[in-house]
Amino acid sequence: MAERSLATVDPEIAELIKAEERRQADTVKLIPSENYVSRAVLEATGTVLTNKYSEGYPGRRYYEGQQVIDQIETLAIERAKALFGVRHANVQPYSGSPANLAVYTAFANPGDTVMGMGLPFGGHLTHGWTVSVTGKWFNAVRYGVRRDTGRIDMDEVRELALQHRPKLIFAGGTAIPRTIDFGAFAEIAREVGAVLVADIAHIAGLVVGGAHPTPVGHADVISTTTHKTLRGPRGAMLLTDSDEYAAALNKAVFPGLQGGPHNHTTAAIAVALKEAATEEFKAYAHQVVANARALAEELLARGFDLVSGGTDNHLILIDLTSKGVAGKPAAQALDRAGLEANYNTVPFDPRKPFDPSGLRIGTPSVTSRGMREPEMRQIAAWMDEVITALAKGDPEETIARVHREVSELTAKFPTPGLDC
Ligand SMILES: *Cc1c(COP(=O)(O)O)cnc(C)c1O
Numbered sequence: 001m002a003e004r005s006l007a008t009v010d011p012e013i014a015e016l017i018k019a020e021e022r023r024q025a026d027t028v029k030l031i032p033s034e035n036y037v038s039r040a041v042l043e044a045t046g047t048v049l050t051n052k053y054s055e056g057y058p059g060r061r062y063y064e065g066q067q068v069i070d071q072i073e074t075l076a077i078e079r080a081k082a083l084f085g086v087r088h089a090n091v092q093p094y095s096g097s098p099a100n101l102a103v104y105t106a107f108a109n110p111g112d113t114v115m116g117m118g119l120p121f122g123g124h125l126t127h128g129w130t131v132s133v134t135g136k137w138f139n140a141v142r143y144g145v146r147r148d149t150g151r152i153d154m155d156e157v158r159e160l161a162l163q164h165r166p167k168l169i170f171a172g173g174t175a176i177p178r179t180i181d182f183g184a185f186a187e188i189a190r191e192v193g194a195v196l197v198a199d200i201a202h203i204a205g206l207v208v209g210g211a212h213p214t215p216v217g218h219a220d221v222i223s224t225t226t227h228k229t230l231r232g233p234r235g236a237m238l239l240t241d242s243d244e245y246a247a248a249l250n251k252a253v254f255p256g257l258q259g260g261p262h263n264h265t266t267a268a269i270a271v272a273l274k275e276a277a278t279e280e281f282k283a284y285a286h287q288v289v290a291n292a293r294a295l296a297e298e299l300l301a302r303g304f305d306l307v308s309g310g311t312d313n314h315l316i317l318i319d320l321t322s323k324g325v326a327g328k329p330a331a332q333a334l335d336r337a338g339l340e341a342n343y344n345t346v347p348f349d350p351r352k353p354f355d356p357s358g359l360r361i362g363t364p365s366v367t368s369r370g371m372r373e374p375e376m377r378q379i380a381a382w383m384d385e386v387i388t389a390l391a392k393g394d395p396e397e398t399i400a401r402v403h404r405e406v407s408e409l410t411a412k413f414p415t416p417g418l419d420c
Helices: 011-026 039-045 069-084 096-107 154-164 182-192 204-208 243-257 263-276 279-301 327-336 364-368 373-392 396-410
Strands: 088-090 113-117 139-143 168-171 195-199 221-225 236-240 315-319 342-344 358-362
Touching: 011 396, 039 263, 069 088, 069 204, 069 236, 069 263, 088 243, 096 168, 096 195, 096 221, 096 236, 096 243, 113 154, 139 154, 154 182, 168 182, 182 195, 204 279, 236 243, 263 279, 279 315, 279 364, 279 373, 327 342, 327 358, 327 373, 327 396, 364 373, 373 396
Parallel strands: 113 139, 113 168, 168 195, 195 221
Antiparallel strands: 088 236, 221 236, 315 358, 342 358
16 A cells, blocks of 8 residues: 555645755845754664664664664764764754763753853853753853954953852853854863863854864863754764763663654764765855855945844844844844844843844855855845845835845755755
């Protein structure tokens, strides 16, 4: 009996997936944590590997039938080690947040002091922010950026570390437009005896592509998602050079926090890591940064105020205060014009987190579609036109026109992994 397809079994979901494919193809996606994975990564994700339970690690499992899964996970581990240049890799964390929880589980106890960047300054929830369990179960100390430069205040990091003696220090975040000085963090961590965790979720693709300095050799542990600039499936990895830390991390991931690994994801991570080891990927990583620089330059020329005055990586944080509009209405108007961004707090934001002053954009997705500097200048012009019209209170005509022009552009740049 031939099996029935998704469209036959569940036309409602099938149609919605088609609609999302069209939406992703027709949009200029500027959300810096997103990307388009390749057809190969998509294919690996949608496989029978999802049927298999394999609690444990290759060669040491609690279920039989691991003849194939062990080979897949071993390939993913070996590729991660080779690509990042580390001695140990755990590819099982379900996503970035559980990966970070595994780090806490491995090296700290509830009530211990930990340190990370505050969420409003660009840190991640899991770096000890108040509403996260990491901020509730641990005594979290938070650092920020300097008011005058918009950059991480390393003097403050050192003073806080000396004062509070944290067990863990997180370096990395979700809205940091500048290069992170892992060496400087490592010196401070050594001075106070803390474990330094480089959370490179956003920049992992840039790191392996040679477009951002690596934390390897500085950080004790590296945590990363696999689905942002690295362009793999949704998942995460924990990397380290230390045998002792590797054993602690493995125990923390399983059985400390998780059950069976998502084997279909592991396979897709292996594929993404193979792709990331190519010259083509290096070129992509460098183009991501070149595109962000071109976009930032054009925005600056058009009077936009950028946190830290620009960007070194894939990400740009815009303070819209000078344009007379808030982040949320701006993001909504841009989305209606086919330009997908997200509203974000800016450092020292006087507005509320649900209605902040900033807009966060980035270039991984548009770069994966093959767009380059001329398209970045065009995108900056469209953003300026929509936001200026919004500030004047009558944006509808502009939104409609820009949307037509965006559609003409997206039609020329095929979306990886999609037919439409
Ligand atoms: C995205 C991100 C995470 C969390 O990843 P999820 O997969 O969304 O749980 C953790 N840390 C940083 C710095 C991130 O950017």
